[in-house]
Amino acid sequence: MSRCYRNICILLLLSFYCLLSYFIFKHYQRIDFSSFYLSSQAFLQGENPYRNFFTTYLSSAKILPANLNPPFVLWSFSFLAHFSYSHALLFWFFFSLILGIMGVTITFYYAFSMRFLKKNYVILYLLYFSFFPTLMNFVTQQFGCILLFLIMLGYYFYLNRRDYIAGILWGIIIAIKLFPALLFFYVLKQRRQRVLLSMLVTLLIAVFIPVLVYGPVIYNQYFKMMSNVFWYGDDWNASIYGFIFRLVFGGEILPNMSYLIPVNLVYGSVFVLLLLWYWLNLGPTDNDRINHQPFCLTLAMMLLMSPFGWVYYFPLLVLPMTLIWFVALEKQNIPTKTMVVWLLCLFLINFPVDYVNSKEMHNLLVRISFFSTFFYGLLFLIYLLAQRKKIYGNNEIQCDGVTHYSISAMYIIFIFGVFVPVIYYLVRLLNLHLNLGVP
Known part of the structure; x- marks a missing residue:
């Protein structure tokens, strides 16, 4: 990337983050920190912190989702x-x-x-x-x-x-x-x-x-x-539990926990099998060089096996995604199967889809396809990590042909992942100014 294009990209991305910050600090963007803050207040005052709160800092009160953080988190950050x-x-x-x-x-x-x-x-x-x-x-x-x-x-x-x-x-x-x-x-x-x-x-x-x-x-x-809590089937949950939930439920309000019994039974069985598979596919410890495969596989599997593998935890996947990219670059002559799968994986885990509650997903096919993109991306990454028992770091790009191919495709995927949110927030900003009568 030339210096000129790089500076333009930095300026545009910085501008977008400033726009996001505007929505956050002007309270036009509902954030999960709001629930966490009000729960911490209740925790300090000896009240029940695990309930739904209403915003007290907006002109109109809005209900917030419950805070799911364990008591240790509330204790640790109660000073806020x-x-x-x-x-x-x-x-x-x-x-x-x-x-x-x-x-x-x-x-x-x-x-x-x-x-x-x-x-x-x-x-x-x-x-x-x-x-x-x-x-x-x-x-x-x-x-x-x-x-x-x-x-x-x-x-x-x-x-x-x-x-x-x-x-x-x-x-x-x-x-x-x-x-x-x-x-x-x-x-x-x-x-x-x-x-x-x-x-x-x-x-x-x-x-x-x-x-x-x-x-x-x-x-x-x-x-x-x-x-x-019945958020398991929401599209930002990339875990196996979330996928099973979307497979069984969607488009309806769940009245009680008995609806989760079949899901929990299936999940429990799959969890044990995944744990066994994970144990058997951990690569060996290398005395000469650091083998990152076991740690990278652990990062990916913990998101898959958790009941809540939210997409905003996916920055954890930067290390495994990067190291697998270098593995794919080792074959220099043609675009390899590994590189194609890796690019598909990147596209899926970087797919810019808004948060959608499972109650709004009425069509089964859409639930297990479009609203499960993060789940499939995570599966592809785990597949790639399991194919290679030894993955090393501190890499340098050694080839040209495949490198240009993968980097160009990568840039397109990242631009698409940013472009959709940018358009969304620009439209929100325009509507906000029109509604407020701002010239």
């Missing part, structure tokens, strides 16, 4: 409730943004050679911020950047044999979002007992802190709230 909503949002905005940049920087450190990084770091960050899941994490102000940072920082210490620090970081992230618990199996397979012990102790402490501070009632409230 001491600030006004605007100040707390400002802190969270920059906190999440900075951690995301730090997390993806660690990712780039392991994926590319230092020479490649020095030459192409601007383009790499440009692609990261153009990644649709990164955009959606920014729009919703979710935990995707924090997940990326803590998991990748833990991996950095893990590879440098700082076992206790790695275990503490991974134990904390498991307490925050639960589904990274697949890291327990990763560490167990690698026979890193000190990391495993550190993770377990950290997790237990994190789980019991809210009990010691507020009593066991906090977990009663949490599990009672979880029993009334």
